[in-house]
Amino acid sequence: MKKLFVAAICLATFASCATQSSLYSWYDSEDATYKYTKRTTDETLTEAMAQYEKVIKKQKGLRGVVPPGVNAEYGYLLCKAGKKEEGLALLRAEIAAYPESEKFISRIIKQLEK
Template sequence: MNMRVLLLAVMTAVLSGCAGPKTLYQWDGYQSSVYQHYQTDDSSLSEQVAVLEESIEKARAGDRIVAPGLHAHLGLLYANSGREQQAMEQFEMEKRLFPESETFMSFLLKQNNREEIK
């Protein structure tokens, strides 16, 4: 009987180790999108935006938190494609979700406002 209990305990430990750690944030396609943005010109801004928007939707559907910087990067992509209002919304969202980004997001918001005035 003790051998069965020991075997069951070992099997439980082995199988639970296979599950892997659950990450705090939903990363999905964010990392590959950023890498693609800085390494190649193969994908258009609209393709990169679509990948990040899909990541946000997957995070919402799975009740997960998006990765830090995702909204900021999406905002920069929006700004580069002439969608200033959506860019500002993404910068505000990044600032709200990650208060430590407030200084940089405020800077980007001010830069965007100056460009709109010109």
């Protein structure tokens, strides 16, 4: 009985050490965003936009959806890069995916539509 108890404890301990999958796949979007905000150039903008596009198109997280804020950030960058319609569509997609963001994102949309 004592051996069974020790085995159960060991099994529980090893099971808790297993790696857990993330809810979202971020790839290197955090680093690209940091580089862009630290030093705004066309090169860092292109890199950040490429990483956001990768996060959106190749989502492999447990939830299988785009992480909160990614559509909004990428949409805003697209608007700044002159692709206003694509950017506004992504901002609206952020609201559709995360309705709690509507108050904030709708203000951004209104400012960009002026």
